[in-house]
Amino acid sequence: MKAHIGDQLVVESPTTGGIRRDGEIVGLHHEDGTPPYDVLWSDTDEVSVIFPGPDAHIRHLEPRSKDSPAR
Template sequence: MRASVGDKLHVQGRNVGNPEQEGEIIEVRGQDGTPPYLVRFSDGHEGLVVPGPDCFVEHNDG
């Protein structure tokens, strides 16, 4: 997985009824766009994320 600052990270809900979480990648800490990523989620909290199979990146093409 590769990402850039400004891309969106989506985390699928793990259980039925748990909504998907979405956040903006504000810092890439790995080399060449690889994880971990510092993410600011839509609820305002920030966290260091190493994405698993339940995650995908929406690239910011602008």
């Protein structure tokens, strides 16, 4: 798994009908984009360090331009 700043980390729920979590990757600990990641969670607006498990995947998003509004 490799990510860039601004990509989205999505963690699927292990149970059917469970809640999916997602957040923006705001920090990398390795230059090659491998975990762990600093993630700004969309549901709590808090940043945490995460080592993604097998239930997680990366959505590579287009970088925002300076003119586009922040989330």
